[in-house]
Amino acid sequence: xxxxKNITKxxxxxxxxxxxxxxxxxxxxxxEFVCLLGPSGCGKSTLLRIMAGLDEAxxxxxxxDNRLVKEPQPKCAFVFQDYALFPWKTVLExxxxxxxxxxxxxxxxxxxxxxxYLKLMHLENYENSYIHELSGGMRQRTAIARSLALxxxxxxxxxxxxxxxxxxxxxxxxxxxxIYSKNKLSVVFVTHDISEAIYLGDRVVVMNAHxxxxxxxxxxxxxxxxxxxxxxxxxxxxxxxxxxxxxxxQEAEYYI
Amino acid sequence: xxxxxxxxxxxxxxxxxxxxxIFLVILAVWEVLTVQLEVLDAFLFPSPxxxxxxxxxxxxxxxxGLGSSLILLSAAYDLAxxxxxxxxxxxxxxxxLFNAVHPISKIMSAVPPIVYIPYxxxxxxxxxLASILVIFVGxxxxxxxxxxxxxxxxxxxxIDSARMLRIKERRLLFEIILPAIMPQVLTGCSVGLIFxxxxxxxxxxxxxxxxxxxxxxxxxxxxxYGKVIVGILFIGLVVTAVMAxxxxxxxxxxxxxxxxxxx
Numbered sequence: 001x002x003x004x005k006n007i008t009k010x011x012x013x014x015x016x017x018x019x020x021x022x023x024x025x026x027x028x029x030x031x032e033f034v035c036l037l038g039p040s041g042c043g044k045s046t047l048l049r050i051m052a053g054l055d056e057a058x059x060x061x062x063x064x065d066n067r068l069v070k071e072p073q074p075k076c077a078f079v080f081q082d083y084a085l086f087p088w089k090t091v092l093e094x095x096x097x098x099x100x101x102x103x104x105x106x107x108x109x110x111x112x113x114x115x116x117y118l119k120l121m122h123l124e125n126y127e128n129s130y131i132h133e134l135s136g137g138m139r140q141r142t143a144i145a146r147s148l149a150l151x152x153x154x155x156x157x158x159x160x161x162x163x164x165x166x167x168x169x170x171x172x173x174x175x176x177x178x179i180y181s182k183n184k185l186s187v188v189f190v191t192h193d194i195s196e197a198i199y200l201g202d203r204v205v206v207m208n209a210h211x212x213x214x215x216x217x218x219x220x221x222x223x224x225x226x227x228x229x230x231x232x233x234x235x236x237x238x239x240x241x242x243x244x245x246x247x248x249x250q251e252a253e254y255y256i
Numbered sequence: 257x258x259x260x261x262x263x264x265x266x267x268x269x270x271x272x273x274x275x276x277x278i279f280l281v282i283l284a285v286w287e288v289l290t291v292q293l294e295v296l297d298a299f300l301f302p303s304p305x306x307x308x309x310x311x312x313x314x315x316x317x318x319x320x321g322l323g324s325s326l327i328l329l330s331a332a333y334d335l336a337x338x339x340x341x342x343x344x345x346x347x348x349x350x351x352x353l354f355n356a357v358h359p360i361s362k363i364m365s366a367v368p369p370i371v372y373i374p375y376x377x378x379x380x381x382x383x384x385l386a387s388i389l390v391i392f393v394g395x396x397x398x399x400x401x402x403x404x405x406x407x408x409x410x411x412x413x414x415i416d417s418a419r420m421l422r423i424k425e426r427r428l429l430f431e432i433i434l435p436a437i438m439p440q441v442l443t444g445c446s447v448g449l450i451f452x453x454x455x456x457x458x459x460x461x462x463x464x465x466x467x468x469x470x471x472x473x474x475x476x477x478x479x480x481y482g483k484v485i486v487g488i489l490f491i492g493l494v495v496t497a498v499m500a501x502x503x504x505x506x507x508x509x510x511x512x513x514x515x516x517x518x519x
Binding site for chain 2: 047049056071072074075076078080082084085086087088089090097098101102130131132133150
């Protein structure tokens, strides 16, 4: 279980300290898909980076199975919005490299495993391609394959489909849900897309901005939202919209 | 290999024809001015035919010189590669070290290395060592500075991506940062190589007893300008050949980039 306790974080901007996250608490259970949803500037990506151990919080702490997280932890993988693949490596080499660094398996098994994950991501015909030869969707599929190859217990995803077109995004959402249902892992998924959060998450953490806090947490009944056009789906959407409108009202009062 | 200015095979053929045409025109003008019209002083301007004859006659001397020149050049340049790249990576990666070293390297790299030649000859026992030192200095700075700056400016997401793997620092430097900044490093290496040639020729003209730079200086002291021209043309050929090899290596190392992937 991943626990976030009383996290505070601020950045220096134009000589002024700006509070990005204020006294934030959150829990992510084992085998849970949690979406962090909020407008840009709500600190959701910062929160994710702190949870993954890439950034440090100013106050408060993150615990993974009761161990304090101060740096990236084993059995965790991160999928970045701009893929962060190694362009000098081929698709296959990208997937193999992480396993190599972590000393997983022998060379032959690493190759077999990598090919397996590439097949899962429908990339089996591109294993010798370089990254610049791939489309955005294929790059992100490579990045996901690379992360899965590490056999993570937690997969952190920072707006992974944000730069993709709608069709590719939906295709990858399906693929991700499929993988999630077949593997024993938790996913922490940052997005600013309301329907994406509802469609993917077991829980949607709705965040306020300036400073980032948790507004509310919505439990999604996954049985109801397999159809994006269903009434239940829209019901969830309405609830979240309302939450954000509430945020806007509060802010308006605050500024007056 | 395709070039964006080439539109099919005919463009390449055209280029070959054009280059040959320019070469022939230069040769013809040279021949006319020296042999046909005799407007140029025959002592200072030998005819094309004389130059070719000297070149063929002097081939053994020229190639022996080339050998000693290339030994100096490769010793110094390889030493520069082996030190400048790891140092640039290491210093660029350590913020505090970078802040300390950056201003110093700016001053040091601004000194034209040619001014070290007399001093290097004075402090080192042999001319070979002195030339190696000077060529090394000339090649070192462009390679070091380009590696340093590229390391500092590296895409932070790549580093994060590697950090998630809990990678060791050594592997991070040589397996992630170095290949990521290879394009900039190679630009530095190519500048360093050109500097090396300039310094090689300069050093040889000052103190050598063989070599391609020595050849030009030695025969100009005797007023043998036929050999001087042969020497100059030969240096041009050698530099072109070495740069062509460098280009091949660069294409191989950067084959993952879109612009080199056609190979």
